Each structure stands twice: as C-alpha cells, then as structure tokens.
Amino acid sequence: MPTVNPPRGMRDFLPADKSRRERVLAVIRDRYRGHGFDEIETPVMEEYGRLHAGIGGDNEKLAYNVLARGLDAETIRAAADDPAALTDLGLRYDLTVPLARFYASHRAALPSVFRAIQIAPVWRAERPQKGRYRQFVQCDIDIIGDATARAEAELIVASLDALDALGLEGGTVRVNDRRVLDGMLAAFGFGEAERPGILITIDKLDKVGVDGVVAELRERGADESAVAGFERFLRLPAPDAAAFGADHIRARLPEGVSAEVIDHLVGIGEAVRAARPAAGEIPLVFDPFLVRGMGYYTGTIFELAHTSVSYSLGGGGRYDGMIGRFLGTDVPAVGFSLGFERLVDLLGVADAGQQPAVVLVHDRDVPLGELLAAKAHVVATGARVRLEQRPKNVKAMLERAAADGYTSFVSLRAGDDIAALEPRSLDA
Template identity: 75%
Template structure:
C-alpha cells in the first residue's frame, strides 16, 4: 500500500500554515508592486534542452526531468545512456531561466526596461534535510534592459523595503562583482581554466579561513605563484578603521590593478541606494563573495539579517543569458528573497486582519436561517465558518483558533443578526 506521507523533501500545509504563508506573500507582492514591478507567470515545465543549456550551474544536475511519452521498453533501453533521448521536458529549478525564455518570447509586447515579479514554486532533486526542500517558493524581482547601476539600486531598495514591511528591519546587503573577482584572480596570476575551481575554494573563506583556503588551493594544484600572491594579500597588514561603503572601502578591499570601471559601477549603486534611503547605505562590499551560479556576469549580492547567520536572499547580474535565446545581448539583473527562510522569522500583526467568526449552531436551526446569518456577516467583511454544536466545545474552539478565527457565536433557532453575541477566541 502506498505511503500516506508527502514525498520526501515536500510538505503539506495545514490551513493556519497556508494562511500565514499567503499573508507573507501578500506583503511581498504589495511591496514589489509599489516599486513598479509587474507580476508574470510562466509554466512549471520548460524544455529539457533549455534547462540543461549550461546556464543553470549546479542546479541543472538537480532538475526533475519528465519522461518522453510513448517510449516502449526497447526505446528506453536504447536511450539508457542518453538522458536527453529519454526526456523532453523538466520541472523548473529556478525562475531565472524561465524568465529569460519568457522575455525572448514576449519582448515585442514588453517595455524597453521590463521590471518583473515572479512568485512561484520551483523543484530541485535535493537531498532532503532540515531547511532544504525539493519543492519551495521563490520570490524574484528582475530588471531587463537596463545596464546601469540604477537597476541594482532599485532591486536592493525594493528588497530592503520588503523586509522592513515584514518587520525585519536592519537588513544589509553584501555586494561584489564577478568582474572584480576575475580581475583579482588575474592580478594574482591564476590561469583562466583554473578559476572556476579557485572560486569554489574562495567561497569557503568564511568556513575554513585564509589558511584553509590557501591549503586547499595548493591541494587543487593551482598555480603556485598565484597562490603565494593570494596568500600574501589575505595576510596583508590592515588598519582597523571601519570605512563606510564607497570608493575608499572598495579600493582598500581589492588589490591594485582591478578595473576602475567596476569600482565606479559599485560606487554608483551605493550612491543611488543612499539617495533612495535618505542617506543610509546598508551595503557592505565583500571582495570574496562568489555565489555559485555560473550565469552571473557582473554585480552579485546577498541579503543578510542580524537575527540569523545565513543569507535571506541574493541575486546578481546575468547579462549573457537572454542573448542565448535572442542572439543579441540584453542586460538583466535579479534579486530573490528566500521565502522559506524568512516566513518563520516574520511576526505578523493581526490588528489589520478581517474579523473571522465561527457560528456554532444547534442541530435544529433551519439551514435558511444559518445561511442568512452567514451572508450578513460576510457582507460586513467577516470570514465565517458554520459548525454544529459538538459535545466537546473546547476542542472545537481550540481548532478554530488554530485555524485563524478570532471570534465565535452561539446560534439557536430564530437568532437574528442583532441578537448575535460575538465572543473572542483565545
């Protein structure tokens, strides 16, 4: 007999949990729209070739693929060593690849600079563990068609504003640029072909420290002189003064020789964010921020909050992706809030919620009377549930409160709206 449990790495949500999630999503949608973004929807499946075009990084290995229809046993055996011959579609593993396809398909009907919202589930064949699921929500905003620092600044301010609306004030954004990373590795002398592996190791700096990083680079067989130069840079004498985000901080954090254009772009983002936030610049330049997605071409960022040690979101610029579908370069940058990570951190205020009432009625109350009372309360703006009076009233009221109801009333035959006495739950 089949298990009654949800598939591993996927979850059922009870009514109260679902209601909470929808309320948080409603705040996110409202804030994104307030910043001028428009919501779109794309299919949950995309073509296999698109999902495995080399633009999804390691996530391509985690795609759930859909078996081609009509394959007989002989065809399956013949294609056993060729996954693309077995499958023609797959579940989306992120919302960025579908967005790139969406823009390429619909660009003639979109504005020159397109600001999109995508809030939808994605699927990855992860190894299930605490906080890591095979199906989860992503909340993405993207700007397509703007190569200037304004695009990054708009995304950052919209994301910080959204967290503040969820009472998660005090968030900061760690920021870097893949071009700065490439320039730094070039200055140190790492060969182009070894840089992907070098970046994987550098990404562990917070976990294993400078000595661990340089030791792993030597184990990898990275260019010895380049490792020596990098080690010297990591261990250079540094003054202790804390500089605000800006050119001085960025220059201090990078070796000599990194492109001035990249630094200017990063400074421009900070200036724009400061203008939007009344002079506040909640940004921190981190020259060793990597982010694993292979499609990033410029700015990359991660969202941090003092209440947790892990990132609450992130994103970056991926100017090369849409060009794969169109044959021409189109600038694009996106930011994603980690919904599954923030939903449990949010303390929602129920003060503005609509009243919700359970009408507990006797068995002999005519259905017409019950539905009339219910209709009147709904017309007043309430959410209403009908429940026949049980022997155990306590259990019923506890369940109603857990489901988000705030009041109840007893209904007997002949009870009118004016005679209805609403009592608070809890």
C-alpha cells in the same frame, strides 16, 4: 501499500500554515508592486534542452526530467545512458531561466525596461534536510533592459523595503562583482582557465577559513606564487566595513582591478543612500570574497543579510549574457530573489491587518435558512466565517479554531435575531 506521507523533501501545509505563507506573500507582492514591478507567470515545465543549456550551473544536475511520451521498452533500454534521448521536458529548477525564455518570446509586447515579479514553486532533486526542500517557492524580481547601476539599486531598495514591511528592519546587503573577482585573481597571477575552480574554493571561505582555502588551492595545483600572494592578501586586516565608497572599496582590493567596475559599485551605493535617507549609513557592505555559485552571473552580485540570523535571506546578481542565448542579441538583466521559505520560518505569526475570522457556533436544530442567513450577515461585515455545529466540548472546538487563525465566535440558536449577532473574542 503507498505511504500517506508527501514525497521526501516536499510538504503539506495545514490551513494555518497556508494562511501564514499567504500573508507573507501578500506583503512582499504589495511592496514589489509599489516599486513598479509587474507579475508574470510561466509554465512549471520547460524544454529539456533549455534547462540543460549550460546556463543553470549546478542546478542543472538537480533537474527533474520528464520521460517523453510514446517510448517503447526497446528505445528506453537503448538510450538508458542518454537522458537527452529519453526526455523532452523538465520541471523548472529556478525562475531565471524561464524568465529569460519568456522575455525572448514576448519582447515586442514588453516595455524597453521590464520589471518582473515571479513568485512560484520550483523543483530540485536535493538531498532533503532541515531547511532544504525538493519543492519550494522562489520570490524573484528582475529588471531587464537596464545596464546602469539604477537597476541594481532599484532591486536592493525594493527588497529592503519588503524586509522592513515584514518587520525585519535593519537588513543589509553584501555586494561584490564577478568582474572584481576575476580582476583580483588575475592580479595575483591565477590563469584564466583555473579561475572558475578557484572561485568554488573561495566561496568556502566563511566555512573553512583562510587556512582551509589556501590548503585547497594548493591541493588544486594552483600556481604557488599566486597562492602565496593571495594568502597574504587574505590575512590583511579588513578596513571599516561601515563605509561604502570608492576609497573603501579600493582599500579592500589589490592593484589592477577595473576602476569602471568600482565606479559602478559606488553608483549603486549612492543611489541606495538617496532612496533610504532615514537609514543613515548605506545599508551595503562590500565583500570582495562574495562569490555566489551561479555561473551565469556577469557583474554585480549581492546577498541579503539580517542581524537576527547567520544565513542569507536572499540574493542575486547581474546576468547580462543569458537572454542572448535565446534571442541572439545580448540584453542586460539583473535579478534579486528573496529566500521565501527562510523568511516564513523566521517570521512570527502576527496577524496585524488580517481579515477578521469568525466561527459561527450553531445548535443542531437551527433551520438551514436561518443558518445561511446568519452566515451571510457576518460575511457582509467583511469577515471570514466557519460554520460549526455546537459540540459537547465547545472549548476544545474554539481552541482548534483559534489555532487555525480564527479570532472570534458567534453563538446562534433557533429564532435568534440575526441583526443582533455580535462576535465575541476567542481570547475572552
């Protein structure tokens, strides 16, 4: 018999959990809209060819594909080793590829610089484990049409403001640029063809350390002189991480990295400092070894950090080449994604500003008209109301209601004066 559990890696949410998630989303939406971003919606499915066009990185391997309609058994057997011949659609594995398609489709109706919010579920055929799901919500903002440092700065400021509004003040953003990484590897003598693989190894630096990275580079057969020079660089003491200026960035890089790229990073820092003067120091940290695995990034990349956790709470980067795949003309684009599921797990259940929620406990003999009139009276005060017939164990019922997010109750008996009903706190 079929199980009653949801599919592995997917979850049901009880009312209290759903309410909590919606409160977090409401805060994020409010902050993003305050920064001039407009919300859009795209279909949960995209064409197979679009999802597997080589722009989604390793996520393409995790896509859920949808079997094309009308295939007979013989056709399926003949094409068993060719997914492209069997499927025509797939569930989206992120929101960036759909956004690129959306912009290419609706460009004429959008402003020259378009600021988008996308908050929606995505699906990946992950191996389920703690904190890793097959269906999860992504919470993205993107700016399309602005190639300047202003776009990155706007994204960073809006995301830090959202974090502050959620009660997680003090967030910082690790910043790098894919062009910095490429220039650094070129300066050490790594060939262009081997750099993508080397970046995969460098991305493991936090987990395996310098020794592990160097050992893996040698196992890859990378040029020995390049590896030796890179190892010496990795072992140099890092300058003060509190600074974020041209001198600080140059001190953390070998000679030969583009001055234009460094100026772009400095411009982001200056803009963020101007937007958040109360924060004091620029809430940015230059990390020359930040990689981020998505192959479509072409410039600035960043990750959101907070002192309360060791993992990132979001990230993103510039992907100037993606929209051109659909439009035929390159359009600058950069995005930032908050780790919504991680934020929900991290945040408490504070209900500040939540709509009042009242349990209306009534006797069995209260006439239906009186009951609904009483409910309408309480609803008119701006509260959310749940009807509960008085059970034998009222205390247990109220405890369950409190767990569901209800904050007060009203007791109603037949003939009571509806106008005199006064909610009482569940904490009393």
